[in-house]
Amino acid sequence: MAVHAAMPGVAARPLALLAGAACVAALRHYPLGHGWPGLLFAILLPAYFLLLCWRPASWLFCVPALLPVLDLAPWTGWFFLEEIDVLLLLTLACGYWRLGGSGQPAAARLSPAARACLLLCSLAWLAALLRGVLPLAPLDLNAWDNYLSPYNSLRLGKAWAWSMLLLPMLLRDADPSSLRRYALPGMLAGLAMVSLFALWERAVFPGLLNLSSDYRITAPFSAMHTGGAALDGYLALSLPFAGLWLAHARGRWQAALALLLLGLALHAAFTTFSRGLYAALAAAMLPVFWQALRTAPGAARQSPGQPSWRKPLLKLLLAGLGTALLLYMFNLAGYRGLIAAVVLLAASFVLAARPLPWRLAPASLLCALCLQGLLAAWWPEPVGQHTAGWLKGPYFLFLLAAVLLAGALWPSKASGKGAARLGLAMMAWTMLACNLAWIGWHWAGPPALLPAGLVVLLAMLMLCNGRLRPPLWRLDRASLSLAGAAGILLLLAIPVSASYYATERFATTAFDMQGRLRHWRQALAMQPPNWGDRLFGMGSGSFPATYYWHNPQREVPASIAYAEEGGNLGNRYVRLASPGYGAGYGELLRLLQRVPVQPATRYTLSLDVRRTGPMPVLLVRLCQRQLLYAQGCVPVPLRLRPPAPGNPVEAWQHYDVPFDSAWLGAGRWLLRPPVQLELAASGTATSSVLEVDNVSLRAPGGEELIANGRFSQANNYWFFSSDHHHLPWHIKNLALHVLVETGWCGALSLLALLTLAGLRLLRRAARGDPGALACAAALLGFLVVGLFDSLLDAPRLALLCYLMLLCALLQPVPPPPVESTPP
Numbered sequence: 001m002a003v004h005a006a007m008p009g010v011a012a013r014p015l016a017l018l019a020g021a022a023c024v025a026a027l028r029h030y031p032l033g034h035g036w037p038g039l040l041f042a043i044l045l046p047a048y049f050l051l052l053c054w055r056p057a058s059w060l061f062c063v064p065a066l067l068p069v070l071d072l073a074p075w076t077g078w079f080f081l082e083e084i085d086v087l088l089l090l091t092l093a094c095g096y097w098r099l100g101g102s103g104q105p106a107a108a109r110l111s112p113a114a115r116a117c118l119l120l121c122s123l124a125w126l127a128a129l130l131r132g133v134l135p136l137a138p139l140d141l142n143a144w145d146n147y148l149s150p151y152n153s154l155r156l157g158k159a160w161a162w163s164m165l166l167l168p169m170l171l172r173d174a175d176p177s178s179l180r181r182y183a184l185p186g187m188l189a190g191l192a193m194v195s196l197f198a199l200w201e202r203a204v205f206p207g208l209l210n211l212s213s214d215y216r217i218t219a220p221f222s223a224m225h226t227g228g229a230a231l232d233g234y235l236a237l238s239l240p241f242a243g244l245w246l247a248h249a250r251g252r253w254q255a256a257l258a259l260l261l262l263g264l265a266l267h268a269a270f271t272t273f274s275r276g277l278y279a280a281l282a283a284a285m286l287p288v289f290w291q292a293l294r295t296a297p298g299a300a301r302q303s304p305g306q307p308s309w310r311k312p313l314l315k316l317l318l319a320g321l322g323t324a325l326l327l328y329m330f331n332l333a334g335y336r337g338l339i340a341a342v343v344l345l346a347a348s349f350v351l352a353a354r355p356l357p358w359r360l361a362p363a364s365l366l367c368a369l370c371l372q373g374l375l376a377a378w379w380p381e382p383v384g385q386h387t388a389g390w391l392k393g394p395y396f397l398f399l400l401a402a403v404l405l406a407g408a409l410w411p412s413k414a415s416g417k418g419a420a421r422l423g424l425a426m427m428a429w430t431m432l433a434c435n436l437a438w439i440g441w442h443w444a445g446p447p448a449l450l451p452a453g454l455v456v457l458l459a460m461l462m463l464c465n466g467r468l469r470p471p472l473w474r475l476d477r478a479s480l481s482l483a484g485a486a487g488i489l490l491l492l493a494i495p496v497s498a499s500y501y502a503t504e505r506f507a508t509t510a511f512d513m514q515g516r517l518r519h520w521r522q523a524l525a526m527q528p529p530n531w532g533d534r535l536f537g538m539g540s541g542s543f544p545a546t547y548y549w550h551n552p553q554r555e556v557p558a559s560i561a562y563a564e565e566g567g568n569l570g571n572r573y574v575r576l577a578s579p580g581y582g583a584g585y586g587e588l589l590r591l592l593q594r595v596p597v598q599p600a601t602r603y604t605l606s607l608d609v610r611r612t613g614p615m616p617v618l619l620v621r622l623c624q625r626q627l628l629y630a631q632g633c634v635p636v637p638l639r640l641r642p643p644a645p646g647n648p649v650e651a652w653q654h655y656d657v658p659f660d661s662a663w664l665g666a667g668r669w670l671l672r673p674p675v676q677l678e679l680a681a682s683g684t685a686t687s688s689v690l691e692v693d694n695v696s697l698r699a700p701g702g703e704e705l706i707a708n709g710r711f712s713q714a715n716n717y718w719f720f721s722s723d724h725h726h727l728p729w730h731i732k733n734l735a736l737h738v739l740v741e742t743g744w745c746g747a748l749s750l751l752a753l754l755t756l757a758g759l760r761l762l763r764r765a766a767r768g769d770p771g772a773l774a775c776a777a778a779l780l781g782f783l784v785v786g787l788f789d790s791l792l793d794a795p796r797l798a799l800l801c802y803l804m805l806l807c808a809l810l811q812p813v814p815p816p817p818v819e820s821t822p823p
Contacts (some may be wrong), residue, residue, distance in 0.1 A: 006774045012100030012168075020093035026086050028661025030078070031716045033328060034707035035074040035594065041083055043045060044070075045090065050452065052094040057092045057173040060182035061077070063099070063166075064803070065189040067796050068234050069197070073222035074627060075594060076716040080155045082143040084341040084796060085282055088162055095169040107175035108810035117753040118809075124536070124746035129157040131532075140148065141562040145715035147226070147557070147729060148548055152541035156741075159798035167806060174810055181772065183807070191238040191265055194219050194231075198268035201626055204673050210336075211499030216273055218627040225719065227726025229789035232277040233797050235269045236781030237804065240284055244774035245760045246481050255481050256536045264487040270496040271507055276788040283356050284781030314472055318462070323490060325458055326798055329451040330494050330527070333440040337448060337493060339399055342435045342487055345462065347405055347429055351422075352465035354409075360423040368430035372397070376438070390524065394438035401431035433459065470790030482708035516732055523731045526550045527740055537743035541793070554582025556687040557728040558589035558680075562714045563691070564568070573608075573693035574710045575717075578616035579725075580687030587725040588619070591719050595697060595705045597622065597675050598667040603659060604698050604703075605636050611690035616683030618690055620657075625671035628723050632673070634662050640690075652693065728794060737793060754779070757808040775808055 027045075032038035051058050066087060073079045098104075110118070132153025137143065143151050174183070197219045206213035221230040242262045249255035252761030269277055322345060330338040375397055405428035407422045433456045465471045473479045496502055527533055527545050538546060548557055558579040565571035579587055595605065609618055620638050621754075623630035638657050664675045677697060681690050695709040707717040723731070731737040739747045758779065764772035782801060785791060791797040 008175075011098075012096045016093050016096035016100065016403070019089045021084055021098065023089035023093060026081060030081075030086065031076045031713070034717050035075050041070075041072060045086070048087065049090060049094070052091070054295075056094065056098055057178055057182055059095065059169070060173060061186035061189070062188035062231055063088070064092065064800065065193070067800050068190045069193045069220045069652060071222050071796070074592070074719050075717070076224075077145070077718045079222065079719075080151070085158065085162075088166075091366065092165055095166075095172075096274065099172065101166060104172060106171050106813055107173055107178065108171050109813050110171070110809060111656035111811060112732070114809040116764045117756055118164075118167075118750065120365075120749035121160070121746075121753055124742050124749045125157060125160045125540075126548065127536040127784045128540045128742040128746055130539075131536055132157070132542050141564065144251060145223045145461045145540075146559075146561065147544040149544075150539075150542075152544065153539050154541075156793055156795060156798075157542040159795040160802060161600040162799050163342050163806060166803065170803075170806055170810065174807060176771075177814065178342050179807060184241060184245070187238055187241045188261065191235075191242060191627055192261055194234060194238075195261070195264035195268045198231075198271065200262060200670065202267075202271055203282060204667075204671055205624070205626065205629075205631060209503075210269075211496060212501055214501050215629050216629075217268070217271055219268065221796075222627065222719070223794040226729040227720040228794060229274060229276060229732050229785055229791065230794040230797050231268075232272055232280070232785045232789065232801070233782055233791045233794070235265065235272070235277060236280040236284060236785045237266050237778045237797075237800060239269065239281065240774040240777040242783065243285060243777075244770055246485060248770060249480070249481065251479070252477075255477060259481070259488065261482045262485055263492070266489060266492050266611055270492050273496075273502055273784075275505060275509060276785045277725045279787075280784040281782035283784045304440055311470075311472060317416055318472070322458060322492075325451060325455050326490055326496050327498070329455055330498060332444045332448040332451055334414070334443055335495065336395070336438050337436075337443055337452070338491065340432075340439045341452070342457060342491055344429075344432050344436050344459050345400075345401075346458040346483070346487055347432055347464040349473070350409060350475065351425060351429060352462045353424055353471065353473060353479075354425075354466070356426065356463065356466060357422050358532070359417045360419065361426060364426040365430055368427040369434070371427075372431050372434045375400075394435050394440070394442045398432065398435035398439060401435060405426040405432065406577075425482075429459075429463075435822055484602070497744055519727050519735055520731070520733055522552050523547075523736060523740055525552060533743065536745055537739070537741045540741050542741060543731055543737070543793075544729050551728070553581075557725075558587070558687075558722070560589055560591055560720050562711060563744065570712075571693070572714065573691050574679075575689055575691050576616070576618070576681035577687055577689045578681040578683030581685060587722070587723050589720055591679040591720050592625070593674045593706060594674055594676050595622070597665040597705065599659045599661055599663055601661045601665075602700055604696075605638070605657045605695065606655065606696040606698070608654050608693045609690060610650060610652045610693075611640070611688075612650055613688065615686075615688045616681040616690055618692070619678070619680045621678050622661065623678055624664065624673055624675045625678075626674060630676075630678065630722055630723070632663060633678075634659065634664055654694075676703050730790045734783070734789070734791050737790040753805060754782050754783075757805045761808050772808075775804060779804065779808075 013121060017527065022199045030038075032042055048062060051062070068086060070087060072083050076083075133150050137150045143149050146152075148253065171697040198217050201217045202208050206215040217231065218224040219231050219235070223230045239262075242258065242265050245253065246258035247264055249258050262575070267367065269281060274753075324340055325337060326345075329341045333340075376393060405425055408425035408428060436456065437449055437452040440452040450803045473483075523543070527538060548559070556577075556579060559577045561575045563573060563575050565573070574591065576589075580588070581587075607620075618638060618640055620628075620636040621633045622636070625631070634657050635712065636657050639653060640655075641653060643651060643653070665672065667673060677695075679692060679695070695706055695711075697705040697709075699705065711718075726732075732741060735747065738750055742750075758776065761776040761779070765776060779801075782791070792801070
């Protein structure tokens with residue numbers, strides 16, 4: 001079979017030229033100026049083109065790696081046509097040009113059932129797309145930068161279109177070896193970059209250890225500027241592949257890198273404080289960990305009379321008991337007690353798999369107690385001076401014992417000293433146990449001695465593992481990887497789950513669920529009762545406009561629109577409308593632009609404002625902000641004046657406001673919070689409008705910091721956000737989103753596609769394919785997050801999900817029949 005069966009050469013080359021021309025046309029209008037991201041994108045595109053020329057299949061790596069992170073909307077203001085769309089146009093141009101060349105055997109094929117499901121989904125998608133975009137609206141200033149525009153249907157519909165356009169290239173390149181070589185590392189690279197971005201955001205804004213703040217990270221997902229769970233959905237899709245890499249690491253360094261990636265990704269997941277993502281992790285990661293536990297070395301070597309379920313049950317019981325004790329320890333002894341307890345249990349895990357010389361145990365115990373008592377009595381207690389925490393007695397002696405244990409267990413070529421080294425390790429283990437109790441007492445006093453003693457008792461029970469026949473675990477790479485993953489999971493999950501904000505989130509679950517159910521009922525009530533809307537949906541991307549005009553509460557959400565002066569053609573400005581209900585702090589819609597300010601510097605903000613009445617009020621400030629949740633704001637002291645006597649009410653008024661930047665712009669390079677200028681209209685319970693033009697922010701030397709301040713290029717370099725009020729933009733349920741916007745035809749066809757892909761993955765996983773298990777876990781987690789958010793209204797996330805479904809449907813091409821030659 002040749003790829004030409006899916007994409008005839010006569011059509012591939014013209015489509016390649018069309019994609020290339022569209023890529024060039026997009027770059028002609030793309031705002032490359034104002035900041036380093038545009039320059040980075042200008043360098044990335046040629047490099048990607050050269051890579052495709054050198055390694056054509058490398059798009060399988062680059063697309064999943066760049067999909068979550070190549071997102072410059074907060075800098076450029078473009079969110080209908082994005083950077084990833086330009087990259088995909090270039091991918092299609094190069095890929096289709098190769099498809100139109102010499103015949104190349106296909107690497108994969110689709111079954112008739114898969115083709116039928118894809119055809120039905122495509123027809124439902126086309127119907128929803130046409131219903132959303134027709135009748136065609138004028139291509140005015142708000143056609144491509146407003147969720148209320150009918151062309152929002154194209155923004156949401158492009159994800160399925162990209163997946164279908166990439167399908168012929170998948171059939172050519174996506175054989176199992178290429179997916180392992182390119183696609184899996186691409187998913188891991190994307191996860192690593194998202195996790196590092198989340199780590200940076202936590203460090204810069206609330207602080208890594210500040211778990212009481214209500215700050216919730218968005219990482220590189222600009223689609224979350226009006227809420228949503230794009231980050232949650234992405235982590236649910238990608239985290240199982242980190243577990244897959246860890247379970248099948250080929251060496252020590254690879255296993256260490258996999259553990260590091262898993263720790264970073266779990267940190268990002270837990271610090272979203274998303275209850276839906278927590279449920280998704282429980283649903284998606286458990287099959288991966290269970291498979292690793294079931295296939296660990298020694299799992300198949302059961303004693304003839306021992307039940308097959310006894311060993312896994314004991315492991316789960318031990319893990320549950322350890323989790324409960326660690327949580328108890330953390331509640332009384334904090335981070336330090338938790339880390340010390342985890343280190344002691346980890347040491348017990350390693351020691352328990354060694355042939356311990358129990359005859360040396362009394363001597364090791366006595367020596368350890370004597371040395372511990374001597375060092376504890378000798379160690380000076382600082383009085384009236386500041387000393388680093390690790391230099392205090394219990395912490396330093398704990399570190400000393402840990403180093404001693406690591407040295408005793410470090411692999412050595414020397415023979416004949418195994419028993420002595422293990423005896424020294426037992427001595428170090430005893431010192432660890434003593435210092436764990438001391439750390440608990442030092443931190444929380446006598447109440448912490450009980451959990452510390454229980455942890456020591458559990459560690460002693462773990463040391464008896466070697467006396468069991470067969471033992472519960474052996475010291476191999478699989479067991480160490482699983483134990484390391486469990487340790488990282490507990491070190492992250494316990495502090496987050498016990499934090500003030502997480503406790504508050506879980507306490508309000510029932511109340512929040514009632515609000516979500518009410519919103520779902522209202523979304524269904526807004527759907528017209530005619531058979532066309534029920535069967536084919538209201539149209540892709542139609543929900544924001546439907547909510548704006550037809551919500552049952554008769555609320556008028558805040559809006560931002562660009563307009564042109566009627567009497568002076570070419571003079572453009574922005575129109576800010578305040579919300580039409582009792583607006584809280586987070587219910588404003590803020591117009592944003594990033595500005596490179598310096599601390600303690602006098603700046604001058606200039607702008608023209610026009611309004612017809614005393615309301616709304618224009619709020620202007622500079623804030624430290626990534627996407628949502630501004631911090632450390634400096635308000636600009638602007639007070640709008642009533643029109644001067646004799647001037648018309650609708651006359652423009654000019655303002656020049658000097659102010660000091662204070663602390664904004666301070667900090668080292670990577671740890672410097674970005675600063676954004678915010679403009680927002682705040683009014684009363686009735687929606688009102690004001691207009692802004694000629695925005696300028698000048699430094700003392702006259703340097704202009706605002707790009708497109710005259711709005712001559714509409715939304716270029718301007719973005720917006722709604723920090724807390726997200727319901728006007730999202731249905732907040734994946735199934736309901738599909739049902740409302742694509743109708744029963746779209747919902748049933750997508751359900752058929754998911755069912756077929758899930759069955760294929762489960763069959764392959766049953767035959768021992770670990771990649772299929774990870775893919776099934778990823779899709780399951782994605783659907784669990786989709787119980788509480790739309791997800792598919794974020795095009796990047798939808799495209800990644802569709803590509804994963806297509807990979808699940810691919811089947812290997814059967815070998816050609818061998819022709820027998822006559823004798």
